[in-house]
Amino acid sequence: MNGISGSRGRGAGAPEADVLVVGYGPVGQVLSILLARSGWRVVVVERHPEPYSLPRAVAFDAEAARTLDAIGVTGRIADITEPSQDYVVSDAAGRQLLRIGLGGTDGTGRPDSTSVYQPGLEAALAARGEELPTLRVHRGLRAVELTESGSGAELVAEDERGGERRTFTASWVVGCDGAGSFVRRSLGIGWADSGFALDWLACDVVPDRPEDFPPSNLQIADPARPRVAVSCGPGRRRWEFMRMPGEDRAEFGTEENAWRLLSMFSARPDNATLTRHATYTFRARNAEHWRRGRVLLAGDAAHQMPPFAGQGMCSGFRDAANLAWKLDLVLGGRAGEALLDSYEQERRAHVQHAIDLSVRLGRLICVTDPAAAADRDRAMTARSSGPARPAEPV
Ligand SMILES: Cc1cc2nc3c(=O)[nH]c(=O)nc-3n(C[C@H](O)[C@H](O)[C@H](O)COP(=O)(O)OP(=O)(O)OC[C@H]3O[C@@H](n4cnc5c(N)ncnc54)[C@H](O)[C@@H]3O)c2cc1C
Known part of the structure; x- marks a missing residue:
């Protein structure tokens, strides 16, 4: 059901939103669209005046593809x-240690994995959201105070440019406000932390001649510099590099250092842009609770995982899909x-599986001790001579 007429049960004194979504990253976008498509009055507050453009997700799985299909994107x-492409882990010399078959399709004909340019995906989601008359997005507003009353919630948001404050009331609030979630912190909810914390530099590059840099899905487990080379959509490449022990974090994140590292893949200023x-600390954490009364958490606000399995955003889309039909009912x-x-019961355990898989892959790829890497390579080369394994379900 679409249109304001579909916003059911709005009487005098009723909250102005059925659902208030804090954060309009990909998860907040998918959730808002799913709810507004059903006619619910959705209000979004997003602190960034413009869509966020730093490099992040590069791929989504077939289930995420089905969700994007369902919302018309x-x-x-x-x-x-x-x-x-198939997901390959190689050693420093290029020998295959692990191959996971991602180059096929699921039972519905959608690719097992789709490489994507995240800013383009977020722009497409935003454009879809603009078509929905019951969805109102307020950009440039930072959520600063949240009060839950048992029958609804009140949120105060501050204008990032002028500082003036606005108060919103809603029957339900969903914090889709990312890893540093204000909503999670204001509820006093902590993390169950798996103890993974490594810095990686993610570089998005457009080669002048993309054909000279064929798309790959490669994790190079080189103890001298673990690194990643993947497609992020047609004509775009993502190269990621681990910060080695002892390297200065600020110096590591400079453009000059990015080019120095990119030269490992023969990308240079004269053949690529x-x-x-951006430098990220990859973490593995699951919020201790996903709901307090009328307030729920979804996406990175509820969980983070190192991106080695490409499951962070996909897990958030699953949260949105799970939560939307329940809120609708x-x-x-x-x-x-x-x-x-049941939202937390179902999603928390499932996400933990994705976190654990991501950490296992991370611990495999991020070894920096040459002797330990040599042991790993010997053991895995002996095992990996067969064909690609199917993708592990997560
Ligand atoms: C290098 C890298 C590679 C990745 N690769 C993949 C991949 O291939 N596949 C995959 O599935 N995932 C991947 N991920 C993970 C993925 O990017 C995240 O899981 C995803 O972006 C999370 O989406 P989100 O909407 O939950 O949070 P975010 O994208 O962080 O969005 C949160 C939003 O909330 C807003 N916000 C924050 N605080 C407030 C506030 N107080 N008030 C109002 N608004 C607020 C922010 O401005 C932001 O727009 C990768 C991550 C990284 C870092």
């Missing part, structure tokens, strides 16, 4: 996506609030 991202680069009076407890 697939056709809009055709130009910025391409099927991913470095469009973005509860808001429509067709299910009690207790249904929302």
Whole structure:
């Protein structure tokens, strides 16, 4: 159901939003679209005046593809996506240690993995959101105060440019506000931390002649410099490099150092453009709770994982898909609030599996001790002579 007429049960004194979404990254976008498509009044506050453009996700799985299809976004991202290659982990000399078959399709014909340019995906989601009359997005507003009352919630947001404050009321609030989530912190919810914390520099590059840099899905487990070479959509490449023990973090993140590292892949200023680069600390954490009363968490606000399995954003899309139909039933009076407890029960354990898989891959790839890497290489080369394994379900 679409249109304001679909916003059911709005009487005098009713909250101005059925659902208030904090954060309009990819997860907040998908959740907002799913809810607004059903006619619910969705209000979003997003602190950035413009969409966030730093390099992050480069691929999504077939389940995420089905979600994007369901909300009418697939056709809009055709130009910025391409099927991913098989996922390969190699040693420093280029010998294959592990191959995971991602080059196929799922039962519905969608690629097992699709390489994507995240800013383009977010732009397509934003354009889809603009078509939905019950979805209002307020950019440049930072959420600063949250009060949950048992029957609803009130959120104060501050204008990033002028500092003036606005108050929003909603029946439900969902924190989709990323790793540093204000919503999670304001609820006093901590992390269950798996103890993974390594810095990586992510560089988005447009080669002058992309054909000279064929798309790959390669993790190079070189103890001298673990690194990654993947496609992020047609004509775009992502190269990532681990910060080695003893390297200065600020110096590591400079453009000059990015080019120095990119030369390992023969990318240079005279044959490629470095469009973005950023240093991230890859972490593995699951929020201790995903719901407090009328406030829920989704996406990176609820969980983070190192990106070695490409599951951070995909997990957030699963959160959105799981939560949207439950909120729809509860808001429509067709299910009690207790249904929302199943959101955390179902998603938290599933996400933990994705976190654990990501950490296992990370611990495999990020070895910096040459002797330990040599042992690993010997053991894995002996095992990896067969064909590609199917992708491990997560
Ligand atoms: C290098 C790298 C590679 C990755 N590769 C992949 C991959 O291939 N596949 C994959 O699935 N995932 C990948 N990920 C993970 C993926 O990028 C994230 O999981 C995803 O972006 C999380 O989306 P989100 O919407 O939950 O959070 P975010 O994208 O962080 O969005 C949160 C939003 O909330 C806003 N916000 C924050 N605080 C406030 C506030 N107080 N008030 C208002 N707004 C606020 C922010 O401005 C932001 O727009 C990768 C991550 C990195 C770093």
